[in-house]
Amino acid sequence: MMSQPTVPQLFWVEVAPFVVLCIWALAIILADLFLPAERRRVALPLGFLGVVLIAYLSIQAFEIPGNPFGGMLTLDTFAFFCIVVILVGGGLTILISPRYVQREHIPHGEYTALLLFAMLGMILLAVSNELITLLLSLEILSLSLYILTGIERHNPRSSEAALKYFLLGAFSTAFLIMGIAFLYGATGSTFLVTIAERLPAAGQQSALWVFVGFGLILAGFCFKLALAPLHMWAPDVYEGAPTPITAFIATGSKVAGFAALWHVVMSLADWQAMTQNTFYVLWIIAVFSMVIGNFAAIVQKNIKRLLAYSSIAHSGYILITILVIASVPAVRTNATQALLYYLMAYMLMNLLAFGVAIACGRKGDSNIEHYAGLARTSPLLAAAMALAMLSLTGVPPTVGFVGKFYIFSAAIQAGYLELAIIGLLASVVSAVYYLRVIVVMYMHEPSREAAETAREPVGAANSLALLVSSVMIILLGIFPFWFLGLK
């Protein structure tokens, strides 16, 4: 039974963001090849311009909901929010990059082009509504990030991180592919919509294949999102990767990963047998992530490792929303809102923290002790870092507080009081290590060396990124509906 091939209808407006982003990245590679060496720095500003252009095109593309590429992509409200978050994150990442790229002698063209390709993978992941497309977008994203992790070629730590990330990532992709194969075998389709339609008719044997398939897909996502049993790679990769890339991995790939997981879970969630069986799996993963992430972060001495464990914990919080969506249809809208808001919040506060880390880090030094007395030597940077840490802890009036409030209230509405309590206790534990950074900055004496040597200037782009994310952390914390009311 072979269906006749048909030419899918393409409307330029609908596919423009994806096509233009790809062309833009290719153009940056070409420009980098043919420009003289001293003018190659233009790549990063060009990349930023590209992000702004894509933002404009995306707003146009999402005016009317559509299904371009023969229904493989879905331009819906959920995807729109994810793309907004990804583009803001990508733009801020480019803004915090220039000084770092200059200092570590990273090739500008490759760096920018790969960053844009990673963003292409992310926004495709957010809109993909078909398993093969989902896999391909995830690979575009992952392959770009593997290379970006190892792009500091003179730094053995960077290469080590890239190798670890690549080997484990390739392994987890194998799980994902196997899971997709099982789902296809059980339902005969790779389109999530069709899978959702055919599931209720699935017999006993097919049901088993669906469970196996979903389990394998979940394992693949757990790796990409650094969720508890498969989180081991995160600290090493976060520490070794160039700092802006760490920020990007921690934020962008998580947003995209959760968006894709949301799509998969939504297609399976209406099937009664599924919700009962996946509940405990997701519950265990969420609780383990929150507990392991927060407790392991307490003993970290390196700010990047600390943020890596904190990101594991935050993935755990976010997974609560997925769990609620999967098991309680009545709270689905609220949980989806909580998910979107938390992704935005998480991205802003992490980018702020990493932005400060770049601004005051010297070569290869990201020890927390290095921040001693930062409040005296550069008060503004210290204030920004303190804001990021308070927001990550979840102190009002920041986005971190509102995000956690949404997540835990969704959990309570769904009747999972114990999850909300565990989450709250985990947040209390997290205060220990977040506040320690503030204590070091404000109450410890700066080392003599740090007091005497002048800091490098932060740079206009990075300052702008820090300012924008700080302001947004506070404003969206006070007026959360500015974000949720976007569409």
Place this chain on the structure above:
Amino acid sequence: MLQAYFPVFLLLLFGVGFAVFTMLLSHFIGKKKPTPVKLSPYECGIKPIGTARIQFFVKFYLIALLFLLFDMETIFILIWAVAFHDKSIQVFALIEMVVFITILLVGYAYVWRKGALKWR
């Protein structure tokens, strides 16, 4: 539904079975008269020098990698060529392939300009 894959399974069985069968056959009915020359590793008739586990120039690796990359793309073109005879999608398919080749060409230009094709 699994029955649909039965021919594939048969083919697999036959492929493995044939290899095992011929090897066993030659093992049991062949005569063995080993000499030092017969037991030495086969290197195109030249006398073997040392072991195969030596360091070799990393450039070989790069060339092999690039070859593999561009070789893989031919496989995609092959599938495309098989589907191309369908009249209803010809124009679309041609445009798609032009896009694909253009993206490949950017990669080729990159490799070329970076001097990865030069042996130095």
